[in-house]
Structures are given as C-alpha cells and as structure tokens.
Amino acid sequence: LQHLEGAFEAVYSCLKQARQQNASEEEIRSCLEKLVSRASDCFEVDQLLYFEEQLQALEPHLQL
Structure with missing residues (x-):
C-alpha cells in the first residue's frame, strides 16, 4: 500500500509541476x-x- 501511495504522490507532483510550467505532452x-x-x-x-x-x-466566489 505504501508503494501505491508513493507512486500516487510522485505522479501527482510530476503532473502538478508540468501544469504549472505548461509542459508539452511529450x-x-x-x-x-x-x-x-x-x-x-x-x-x-x-x-x-x-x-x-x-x-x-x-x-473566491463561494459563500461558505
């Protein structure tokens, strides 16, 4: 289970950084x-x- 959690965190970080940098699909x-x-x-x-x-x-538009 820890292996899956670590893989998720690594993939999440990779994709988040890629989105922030407008990385190419490649x-x-x-x-x-x-x-x-x-x-x-x-x-x-x-x-x-x-x-x-x-x-x-x-x-910012939500009234909670």
Missing part, C-alpha cells in the same frame, strides 16, 4: 514513464488536478 509523458509503466494510467490523477484548479478558481 515532456509530461517522459516524466510519467519514469514513474509508472503506462503514462495513460495517470489520467485520473490529471483529472484530479484539473478539478482542484477549477475549485481554486471558484473559491
């Missing part, structure tokens, strides 16, 4: 392939980052 794939056997397996993590960004953009 750069992102290269980074991910160093961490996991198939870069396509990381789609869900990329979606999570996308939704986090959307939530952060909406946060």
